[in-house]
Amino acid sequence: MKPITVVVHGALGKMGREVMAAVCRAPDMEVVGAVDIQAARERLDLPDTLRKVPLSSDLGSLLQDCHPQVLVDFTIAEASMSSARLAAKQGVNLVIGTSGLSSDDIKEIDQLCQANKVGAVVAPNFTIGAAVLLNAVKAAAKLFDYVDIIEMHHHEKADAPSGTALATAKAMLQSRGKPFLYSKTKKETLSGTRGGEVEGITIHSIRLPGLMARQEVIFGAAGQTLSLCHDAISRECYMPGVILAIREVVKRQGLVYGLDALLNLEGGNEGV
Numbered sequence: 001m002k003p004i005t006v007v008v009h010g011a012l013g014k015m016g017r018e019v020m021a022a023v024c025r026a027p028d029m030e031v032v033g034a035v036d037i038q039a040a041r042e043r044l045d046l047p048d049t050l051r052k053v054p055l056s057s058d059l060g061s062l063l064q065d066c067h068p069q070v071l072v073d074f075t076i077a078e079a080s081m082s083s084a085r086l087a088a089k090q091g092v093n094l095v096i097g098t099s100g101l102s103s104d105d106i107k108e109i110d111q112l113c114q115a116n117k118v119g120a121v122v123a124p125n126f127t128i129g130a131a132v133l134l135n136a137v138k139a140a141a142k143l144f145d146y147v148d149i150i151e152m153h154h155h156e157k158a159d160a161p162s163g164t165a166l167a168t169a170k171a172m173l174q175s176r177g178k179p180f181l182y183s184k185t186k187k188e189t190l191s192g193t194r195g196g197e198v199e200g201i202t203i204h205s206i207r208l209p210g211l212m213a214r215q216e217v218i219f220g221a222a223g224q225t226l227s228l229c230h231d232a233i234s235r236e237c238y239m240p241g242v243i244l245a246i247r248e249v250v251k252r253q254g255l256v257y258g259l260d261a262l263l264n265l266e267g268g269n270e271g272v
């Protein structure tokens with residue numbers, strides 16, 4: 001069978017480099033090109049192989065030259081949306097991990113998929129652990145009235161709160177069907193100390209060197225709390241999810257939002 005051909009957008013970034021290496025290791029995939037605004041040369045050495053692939057800062061012309069089946073995007077939200085428009089119009093399927101996309105952006109990606117008959121997997125978090133956590137918090141959200149999210153990331157993270165924290169909040173509200181209760185503080189002596197609030201859910205963002213990515217969801221009720229926590233210890237943890245998304249996106253048309261939608265969490269899995 002022919003390998004699935006992949007172009008990585010944001011190829012010189014932390015996630016992009018990890019994706020290039022993971023796709024090179026996958027026996028059924030092939031990196032055929034790399035794009036990054038910082039591209040200063042025309043070819044990029046592939047990790048673990050002797051091959052080089054075209055590297056460009058111009059996504060449109062690179063896609064025309066390489067004709068990939070899939071574009072994997074880990075950049076910044078604005079770049080991600082313009083690349084989604086370009087790629088979908090050229091019939092390229094999309095795997096997007098960039099955070100900071102708005103709900104209007106997600107709607108637009110869905111429309112791009114319909115209009116151009118391509119598939120897209122957009123996941124604010126590609127780890128299996130976060131998908132399992134999401135499933136668990138959706139169940140707890142129906143039974144607990146109070147919840148806080150604490151998310152911790154490295155100090156270079158551009159956005160706050162994290163895309164994962166917002167997606168977790170949205171999923172819990174959807175599952176519950178109503179806002180959570182929020183205990184107001186009478187006197188906040190330091191503004192912002194209680195965190196940002198989304199329909200009763202408070203989100204606290206911690207940014208420190210030394211951290212990678214951690215999310216804790218703490219539910220409260222009379223006489224008990226329930227804490228569910230996921231730690232991303234190295235960027236490898238995202239790769240099984242990204243590779244699964246690449247395999248799945250070429251088989252479907254339309255938008256899949258969230259890695260959990262690709263995992264059979266109710267019925268059990270053979271492992272990814």
Ligand SMILES: NC(=O)c1ccc[n+]([C@@H]2O[C@H](COP(=O)([O-])OP(=O)(O)OC[C@H]3O[C@@H](n4cnc5c(N)ncnc54)[C@H](O)[C@@H]3O)[C@@H](O)[C@H]2O)c1
Pocket residue numbers: 009010011012013014015016035036037038074075076077079096097098099100123124125126127238
């Ligand atoms: N979904 C997930 O599981 C997940 C996991 C980790 C990170 N992320 C997100 O992925 C994104 C990238 O993270 P990172 O840690 O690799 O960041 P990074 O800053 O190391 O890499 C981003 C890369 O994108 C490039 N870039 C920026 N603007 C561009 C443009 N206009 N055109 C082309 N390339 C452009 C940069 O030059 C850089 O090489 C962030 O939004 C981050 O929050 C998502």
